[in-house]
Amino acid sequence: MTLPTYDEVIAKWDPVLGLEVHVELNTKSKMFCSCATEFGAEPNTQTCPVCLALPGALPVVNEKAIESTILIGLALNCKIAPYSRFARKNYFYPDMPKNFQISQYDEPICFDGYVDVEIDTEEGPKQFRIEIERVHMEEDTGKSLHVGGATGRIHGADYSLLDYNRAGIPLVEIVTKIVPGTGKYAPEVAKAYVAELRDILRGLKVSDVKMEQGSLRCDANVSLKPIGSDVLGTRSETKNVNSLRSVERAIRGEMIRHAELLNDGKKVKQETRHFQEDTGLTRSGRSKEQAEDYRYFPDPDLVPVTPSSAWIEELRATLPERPSLRRKRLKEEWNVPDKEMQAMINADVLDIVEATVLLGADPTKARSWWLGEISRIANDQNIAVADLSITPADVAELVALVAAGELTDKLARQVVEGVIAGEGKPSEVVAKRGIKVVNDDGALMAAIEKVCTEQAETAEKVRGGHLPAAGALIGAVMKETKGQADAAKVRELLLKHLGQG
Amino acid sequence: MIQLTAAQMADALAKDETTSVELTQAHLDRIAAVDGQVKAFLHVDSEGALAQARDVDTRRKSGEKLSAIAGVPLALKDVLAQKGVPTTAGSKILQGWRPPYDSTVVSKLKDAGVVIMGKTNMDEFAMGSSTENSGYGPTFNPWDLTRTPGGSSGGSAAAVSAFEAPLAVGSDTGGSIRQPAALTGIVGVRPTYGAVSRFGLIAYSSSLDQAGPFGRTVLDTALLHEVMAGHDPKDATSINAPVPAVVSAAKSGDVKGMKIGVIKQLQGEGYQKGVQARFDESLKVLASLGAEIVEVDCPSFEYALAAYYLIAPSECSSNLARFDAMRYGLRTGDVEGASAEAVMSATRDAGFGREVKRRIILGTYALSSGYYDAYYGSAQKIRTLIIQDYAKAFGKADVLVSPTAPTTAYKIGEKVDDPMAMYLGDVATIPVNLAGICGMSLPAGLAEEDNLPVGFQIMAPAMQDQRLYQVGASLEAALLSQWGAPILSKAPALGGK
Numbered sequence: 002m003t004l005p006t007y008d009e010v011i012a013k014w015d016p017v018l019g020l021e022v023h024v025e026l027n028t029k030s031k032m033f034c035s036c037a038t039e040f041g042a043e044p045n046t047q048t049c050p051v052c053l054a055l056p057g058a059l060p061v062v063n064e065k066a067i068e069s070t071i072l073i074g075l076a077l078n079c080k081i082a083p084y085s086r087f088a089r090k091n092y093f094y095p096d097m098p099k100n101f102q103i104s105q106y107d108e109p110i111c112f113d114g115y116v117d118v119e120i121d122t123e124e125g126p127k128q129f130r131i132e133i134e135r136v137h138m139e140e141d142t143g144k145s146l147h148v149g150g151a152t153g154r155i156h157g158a159d160y161s162l163l164d165y166n167r168a169g170i171p172l173v174e175i176v177t178k179i180v181p182g183t184g185k186y187a188p189e190v191a192k193a194y195v196a197e198l199r200d201i202l203r204g205l206k207v208s209d210v211k212m213e214q215g216s217l218r219c220d221a222n223v224s225l226k227p228i229g230s231d232v233l234g235t236r237s238e239t240k241n242v243n244s245l246r247s248v249e250r251a252i253r254g255e256m257i258r259h260a261e262l263l264n265d266g267k268k269v270k271q272e273t274r275h276f277q278e279d280t281g282l283t284r285s286g287r288s289k290e291q292a293e294d295y296r297y298f299p300d301p302d303l304v305p306v307t308p309s310s311a312w313i314e315e316l317r318a319t320l321p322e323r324p325s326l327r328r329k330r331l332k333e334e335w336n337v338p339d340k341e342m343q344a345m346i347n348a349d350v351l352d353i354v355e356a357t358v359l360l361g362a363d364p365t366k367a368r369s370w371w372l373g374e375i376s377r378i379a380n381d382q383n384i385a386v387a388d389l390s391i392t393p394a395d396v397a398e399l400v401a402l403v404a405a406g407e408l409t410d411k412l413a414r415q416v417v418e419g420v421i422a423g424e425g426k427p428s429e430v431v432a433k434r435g436i437k438v439v440n441d442d443g444a445l446m447a448a449i450e451k452v453c454t455e456q457a458e459t460a461e462k463v464r465g466g467h468l469p470a471a472g473a474l475i476g477a478v479m480k481e482t483k484g485q486a487d488a489a490k491v492r493e494l495l496l497k498h499l500g501q502g
Numbered sequence: 503m504i505q506l507t508a509a510q511m512a513d514a515l516a517k518d519e520t521t522s523v524e525l526t527q528a529h530l531d532r533i534a535a536v537d538g539q540v541k542a543f544l545h546v547d548s549e550g551a552l553a554q555a556r557d558v559d560t561r562r563k564s565g566e567k568l569s570a571i572a573g574v575p576l577a578l579k580d581v582l583a584q585k586g587v588p589t590t591a592g593s594k595i596l597q598g599w600r601p602p603y604d605s606t607v608v609s610k611l612k613d614a615g616v617v618i619m620g621k622t623n624m625d626e627f628a629m630g631s632s633t634e635n636s637g638y639g640p641t642f643n644p645w646d647l648t649r650t651p652g653g654s655s656g657g658s659a660a661a662v663s664a665f666e667a668p669l670a671v672g673s674d675t676g677g678s679i680r681q682p683a684a685l686t687g688i689v690g691v692r693p694t695y696g697a698v699s700r701f702g703l704i705a706y707s708s709s710l711d712q713a714g715p716f717g718r719t720v721l722d723t724a725l726l727h728e729v730m731a732g733h734d735p736k737d738a739t740s741i742n743a744p745v746p747a748v749v750s751a752a753k754s755g756d757v758k759g760m761k762i763g764v765i766k767q768l769q770g771e772g773y774q775k776g777v778q779a780r781f782d783e784s785l786k787v788l789a790s791l792g793a794e795i796v797e798v799d800c801p802s803f804e805y806a807l808a809a810y811y812l813i814a815p816s817e818c819s820s821n822l823a824r825f826d827a828m829r830y831g832l833r834t835g836d837v838e839g840a841s842a843e844a845v846m847s848a849t850r851d852a853g854f855g856r857e858v859k860r861r862i863i864l865g866t867y868a869l870s871s872g873y874y875d876a877y878y879g880s881a882q883k884i885r886t887l888i889i890q891d892y893a894k895a896f897g898k899a900d901v902l903v904s905p906t907a908p909t910t911a912y913k914i915g916e917k918v919d920d921p922m923a924m925y926l927g928d929v930a931t932i933p934v935n936l937a938g939i940c941g942m943s944l945p946a947g948l949a950e951e952d953n954l955p956v957g958f959q960i961m962a963p964a965m966q967d968q969r970l971y972q973v974g975a976s977l978e979a980a981l982l983s984q985w986g987a988p989i990l991s992k993a994p995a996l997g998g999k
């Protein structure tokens with residue numbers, strides 16, 4: 002029994018996908034109480050009677066979370082329900098304080114939408130439409146840390162630690178309809194969908210969308226049917242896949258695992274699987290063959306959500322440009338190669354570069370500052386580019402100073418350091434540090450003559466036509482002028498001085 | 503002094519004829535003298551009460567403007583969270599729990615300078631009609647210590663009836679204020695759903711629960727009602743509207759020209775003879791005061807009890823899931839190697855009483871997939887029909903009336919093994935809860951056959967709570983002049999009286 006190759010799988014089987022994405026909203030307070038939502042706080046410091054489910058405590062909906070959810074629905078081309086309700090999903094688990102989760106059941110706030118994604122294929126770019134079944138609100142659970150035991154799961158643990166800081170953080174669940182017809186591209190389509198979703202959510206500013214911190218989590222449902230068949234196969238659900246790459250790997254892995262079972266005439270078990278980063282494989286979780294009975298019913302502590310159509314339209318008017326369209330537009334306007342475009346997206350500097358360009362900076366220069374020097378400093382300090390104190394206005398000013406010949410690139414880097422160190426705007430840093438390009442030919446000539454005297458041998462080589470030797474002299478002149486000279490200018494004057502101009 | 507009404511006590515305080523400390527101490531002495539027999543209290547907070555009393559006395563001396571009942575002592579049903587004071591909801595599963603926060607009702611009482619003397623006994627999680635389901639033993643009816651005071655707010659009702667407190671707070675999910683008020687000869691009001699915040703009220707059935715006031719007179723009850731009610735942003739179901747003018751209604755009580763509807767389905771067969779007689783007599787009194795008596799038909803009320811016993815258990819099966827030994831309260835079975843599930847299960851087995859378990863199981867079943875539509879779904883439809891019946895009836899009458907309970911107080915133990923018989927005692931009170939409207943019970947005299955108090959129930963549309971007080975005060979005044987003395991003066995003396 003050998004594992005089939007991916008090519009063997011797709012030669013025989015047709016994958017059907019279903020994706021559930023959970024997004025933690027970035028509201029300041031929790032879904033049903035006023036506790037803070039900061040990531041990484043000391044355990045159980047962001048809790049209150051409501052999110053600890055103390056006897057008598059009651060939930061009250063965070064209006065901001067509803068607004069964010071409607072925005073998401075609108076961005077995903079959904080219809081917005083004029084009347085929807087919260088429901089209780091009942092099951093026992095120690096990290097769920099009420100032993101029910103407030104969620105939405107048969108009355109989600111947004112439904113019937115779609116997202117178009119594009120992937121590169123052998124035949125060129127190809128578009129797929131992912132239909133959205135529903136977008137609904139719910140609250141997150143707390144976190145358990147199971148100590149001892151081999152699996153890190155509750156069974157077999159010596160004891161468990163509970164942190165309720167996450168309990169009650171607003172979550173939005175985005176559920177696709179079944180996604181057929183992706184064929185061999187299923188893993189890429191799934192990845193592109195999650196990436197597009199992430200960009201849309203980022204553009205809406207409703208979530209941090211950090212997969213590695215769990216603020217965006219994907220559950221991937223996969224089943225296989227024989228090519229040409231209309232009958233859906235049994236699905237598995239792979240939980241909490243926490244990177245874009247893992248989405249692709251998890252689906253590919255599940256397709257291969259299913260095909261192996263089916264090729265051997267075995268059945269795929271309907272179950273939850275857990276993705277393992279290290280191996281790229283999934284392991285069995287909870288069996289779902291006996292569907293759990295969550296005894297959903299409308300939460301009597303909460304009133305129905307009834308957004309007015311005026312409010313919905315108001316929110317629709319604030320929707321930002323669709324990320325895919327925006328990327329296409331910026332790529333054309335700025336004339337950026339694919340690779341550079343991708344680098345900007347990966348470094349998360351697209352917004353900031355655009356803001357800089359809008360302030361009049363040349364797109365190529367703006368891009369290279371943000372992607373180069375500034376990103377490097379951010380990396381060194383281990384923070385996001387956006388969290389540095391340098392602004393698009395600073396960079397636009399910097400680009401203008403360089404263009405005007407008032408700064409060299411090298412000097413400009415010192416200015417960037419100064420701005421980030423809090424010394425003020427670029428012009429202020431220039432003034433404070435006394436940075437200026439030495440353009441005075443007389444001063445430059447004095448330095449050139451001094452260097453040529455000190456390094457007479459090298460100067461002679463240049464004079465004799467050996468131009469590469471000029472580099473050492475230029476370097477020395479730059480040092481002499483404390484880096485404030487324009488290197489191109491120095492080269493020009495030096496070569497002229499040595500009869501090579 | 504303890505024989506005074508709350509309004510008279512407030513008056514004496516305002517005139518400097520007494521102090522809150524003196525008044526509170528007198529009630530604490532009364533509790534010490536008689537509560538061994540009545541067992542109305544689960545916890546008496548003497549120190550805390552006297553500290554509150556001293557504080558309100560100081561505030562009064564400094565000239566601060568105080569609420570109408572500032573300095574008057576009160577008994578609080580143990581279903582409401584009070585910071586630092588044991589709060590159990592009558593259940594063993596919460597034994598020893600001291601809330602780190604105040605319920606909104608308690609905050610409002612404290613702000614108003616009302617002195618909270620302690621927590622009163624109740625059926626566990628308010629599930630019951632006799633206070634026999636308390637995890638801490640029953641409360642006894644001051645009228646006859648072999649009988650129940652009703653329930654689930656039996657402790658609060660008994661405390662007021664036994665002059666241990668002039669005022670008390672209860673909660674009413676299916677009649678738990680009105681029925682014990684009827685059985686102990688006092689006044690009790692279930693306000694409109696959403697009128698009093700449920701924040702900090704330990705939930706039994708969220709869509710039916712409502713806290714409300716007990717007093718010995720209609721005016722006393724109104725004074726407390728006014729302090730408790732009002733919009734609360736911490737309760738999503740709280741009504742954002744001004745509190746109805748209940749106090750002025752209680753002061754002006756007048757029924758001339760009002761239409762009073764008698765509900766055909768809530769009288770006659772199944773109602774004790776003496777209960778029906780007192781009810782009919784009260785109707786005559788109201789007619790003589792100038793009210794027009796009409797009969798109204800509420801055909802869906804026949805199904806109210808069934809709908810209630812599906813909705814309330816369904817909600818409670820979910821509301822009580824949080825009692826899992828993880829964060830507070832009882833924890834048993836936590837031995838080496840026991841799983842979290844085993845500890846939860848052992849704790850719930852040990853901590854919950856029989857009736858609570860019965861209702862959790864019932865509700866879990868009613869909500870389970872495949873049965874949801876037949877049980878919970880149908881019950882919700884009946885609820886809609888009952889709301890429609892009321893709407894129609896209120897089209898014909900300003901208020902509706904019935905006997906509060908079909909019988910007077912029954913013997914302790916009499917119905918404890920027959921849940922259906924016990925449930926039937928709530929047949930006249932439950933429709934109010936299902937419709938979310940308001941209701942009052944006030945004494946209509948004693949039943950001839952057993953000399954026990956009979957309650958007269960008044961019902962009004964949502965947010966028309968003032969009508970209860972208007973009609974109640976009018977009837978109360980007329981009956982008082984007939985009797986010559988308050989009904990409680992006919993109760994037998996307790997040990998320390």
